[in-house]
Amino acid sequence: MNRAGLRAIRAGAFSALIRPRAMIVLGLLTMAGVALMGFGLIHGSLPIPGSAIGRALFMPESLSADARYIVMDIRLPRLLMAALCGAMLGMAGAAMQSIARNGLADPGLIGVREGCSAAVLLMMFQFPALSLFWRPLMGMAGGVLTALLVVVLARDISRPRFILIGIGVSWALAAAMGVFMTTADVRDVQTAMLWLAGSLHAASWPLVGMAAAWAFPAFALLLLTARAADVALLGNPAATGLGVRTSRLALLRVFAPVMLTAACVSCVGSIGFVGLITPHMARLVLRGGQAALLSGSAVLGALLVLLADNVGRLAFLPLQLPAGIVISLIGGPFFLLLLWQRRDRF
16 A cells, blocks of 8 residues: 555544545645635735735724625625535536546536526526525426436447437537527526626625535535445446445436536536546546545636636626636637547547
8 A cells, every 4th residue: 555655544433545645736736726715805806905804704893894895795705606616516527427437428518507507597587586595406407307318318328429419418408598598588688698607796605505505415425435436437247246236326426416516507607617627637636536536626626617717807807707708718629639539439
């Protein structure tokens, strides 16, 4: 284990193998994320001194009402939502790529994101009086139904046609949403278009709390099944022989990414490519099994969305670009590169 860079830790009946190097890298990435959040709190259309940030967090009564409102009610919820949604999408993408055994798998590419978006738009247009609490439920219903449709049509989630069928379903749902929005009221369409672009401008403390309430159970589910997922990568016969119930594991590890994607889409709209990019980045900077991949993808996803939101918010002042558009500028070429690398596998 020493040669492989592994160290055993034990706490009573609990034991685990960790890689100190991976823990250091995760710690550095987390510190970079905290630094990005600090940068975002300080900079904006109204710059706030760094010394005022600490007072806003720990002694809010010492600041003016305007500065306190900007830091505590606008910027901090927005940055926390960016980090949380990035972590959700990164971990969802890592889990989906693992269960599908395909580096192109991503909840957005198999239609889950579009299914969630279509369900939430239906609720927003047809049932505007419903509270925010119903958005994740509607989004999850749309995402689950879409995922089931793709699985039934593909019949095998480990083959490339799973991704191709998912892309086709995504396009069909996107076309349906386009038809739906062209017939809706113009004011509703403007709100929906901004939401679909993946904007974090409407982030608030209730939305952060709602996203966290759905995210952390899914995080725990994926991390608790990480060791079984490592065994499942050996193949179904070997995993079954080692005591892993592969069908139940696959069900859990497909449901968790759908839950994470639905919660993210319900809160901030459609942010694409994060779940596709970050697992590949995590494999480059981290070694290890599913636990390391999931954790690294979550941290890198948070970093990516935080960076995209800061760029979209600050680079074009007084205009602001939604984070989803900034990430798409990076994710589109990255996806084409992955397709080119796998051009002989389809």
